[in-house]
Structure formats: C-alpha cells, structure tokens
Amino acid sequence: MRRARATQKREPTIALINIVFLMLVFFMVAGTLAQPLDGDLDLVRTADLEGRAPPDTLVVHADGRLSYRGETQASATAYVATLSEEERKTIRLVPDRELPAQTLVDLTRELRSQGAERVLVVTERGLQ
Template sequence: MKRYTKPIHVPQVMAHRAADSSLALINVVFLLLLFLLVSGTLRPPLPDDFDWAETTADQGSSNIQDSLVLTETGDFWFQGAILDEAQLLGFLAEASARSNRLTLQVDKRARVETIAGLAKKAQAAGIARLSLVTVEAGNR
C-alpha cells in the first residue's frame, strides 16, 4: 500500500503585544484631576488671623460662596482683598442686584457695632436678609 502524504502548514504563533497599562494610568490621573476640580471650590483663603465665631444653635443654612468676611479689626474682605468704604458700598449694591440675601463670615472677636453698621448699609442697599456664618461650639 502506497502512502500519500501531504505537508500540513501550521501557522506560527505570533507573539502578542503586552497590554500597556500606562494608558489606564493616564485615564485614572485625568479623572482624578477632573474630580478634584469639579468637587472642590476654589475660593480665596480667609485672612491669616481669622477665628470663626461660635454658636450653639443649629438653625438655618447659607452658602459661603461669594460671601463677605468680617475680621477682628473690622475690615471687610471679599475674594482675598480688603474692601474700603466705597468698595463695600459697591459690593452691597451688586449683591442686592443679584439677591436680597447677604452672607457674612464673622470673626468671633469682631465688634457687634460693626455688624450692626453693615446691616444698616445692607438694608439701605436693598438687602433684606443677612446670614452670619459661624461654627458650632466645640467642633473645630
């Protein structure tokens, strides 16, 4: 009996390129950066010696975004800069055009007379509601 043979061609196994993990790392870093930019609010810092006023009541709520800051010395700060009297009145006029509410971050060493004076100026500018931002006593 005669045998007939036929050659079989087996293709060579090609070496697969290893999966590159740097693309996944770049994606993770990009998403982390995006998350930090979206979730964090970039706002100017408070004055160096600012010490929050304390309260024992937990009533009301307010947004400190674009709020005014009252320091111990009676200076008013907005977005990291001290406001003089004319700038303060301009700020109050702009704030009353946006809303009838004003938020004030208060230093606990600030004088009550200063807050009362600001309340009168705010009322004259058309602001009907003044919110004082404080921290709960013992939670710092």
Template sequence: MIRIPTRRQPRKQESTIALINVVFLMLIFFLIAGTLAPPRDPEVSFITTLREDNAAPPDMLFIAADGSASWRGEPVEIESNLAAWAEEHAGTPFRVAADRDLPATELVDIVGALRGAGLTNIVLVTEHAAE
C-alpha cells in the first residue's frame, strides 16, 4: 500500500483588521456625539428646585454668593462682557448659575443688566432637590 501524503491546508489566521475598524469607528462616533463641558465653579452652590432640567450647558455664567462672576472657568466682570455675550448668544439661551446665598436683589439686577444688553432668552440653572 502506497501512502500518498495529503497536503494540509494551512489554517487561515483570523484577521483583526475588521475589529480594529469597528473600534475606531466607535471611537470617532463617541468623540463626535459626546460633549465636553467645563467643570462647574466649586464655590457656587446651586439654587434648589423641585423640577429638574436635564440640560448640561457648556457655557454658563457662574455667580458666587459674594457677587463675583466666572465664565468658562475664568473670573469676569459682568458689565464689561455684556455686549460680547449679547452678540454670541443672540437667539440662543444664555445660562446663569447663581449661588443660593446670593441676595435675590443682586440676581435681579444682574438679569436686568443682561436683558438690557439684548439677551432675551436667559435661563436660570438650578439643582434638583431630593424629595
């Protein structure tokens, strides 16, 4: 009996290119779909309400209890930035996060100055209270 050696087909190696492509596409998707917001000012304790607004605003004017303001993590003077904010946020919401210890009269004065500069869509950002 003559034995004829059979030629074994080498096993095909699994290609990881498809997996790499899928992971890369997912990375691109999450980079585009995700939004990065600057951190909130740690010195501001939000006003508490019973209803929650799920918006995560990227730009907010933070007003501390002593009346000092910060924008995008930098201290600012409200009066000197009114015109720039009115131009940048024309027709879009302008968000204000005020410390709960800020006197209401000061908050009303600040919102009045913002309205006087031409900002018509002012949103007061609050924190949802646990019931």
C-alpha cells in the first residue's frame, strides 16, 4: 500500500488582502488628511487690492531696473553698499513677472558676492 502524499495547507492570503483593503478604504473615508476650513470663514479677496511691494524689499522691474522704496538704484553693488551689516544678512527681492530668469539668477549671485548671506525672492501665492 502506498502512502498518500501529505497535502500542503495553503494560507488564506486572499482573505488577509481583502481585510487590509477594507481597512484602507475605511480609514480613507473616516479620516481626513488636513483640517477643513471653517464653514463660516470667508477668505480675503485679493483681486481688488493694490499690488505693492513690501517696504524693505529690492524691486526688480521687467527691464532689469532696480528700485528700493521708490528710488531707483544704480546697481546691486551700490544697493548693498548702503546697507548695514544686519540688513545684509537677509535681502528680499520682488521680481517682476516678466523678468527673465537668468537676470534674476545673475542678480542674486551679485548680491551674494557683495556680502548678502541670504537672498529671498518674494512672490505672490494664490489659493487654488
């Protein structure tokens, strides 16, 4: 008489996958990734606001012209020369939308070479 082969018991992995999938769906429905905004909250509308640069920023116009507090600056080197050591630590730039990227990169390099520790580019951020 021959012995019957012992059959291997298969683990029920399909059932385990189904349970994990159901848990995933449950947590996606039940949880939130970010806190929702208050229902009573009305966001500020910026379409009607006058666009102005912050007061302590170097404005770079589309043609590469520099201005600080409404006064035209001869160059980035001349601008940095008027700053104190404390003011040179962080320089804020407000570039025009039409300013070529290479001009902005060259200007930040020039500011860094003249002693600016950090050059921050101030941009407009919209809520989509």
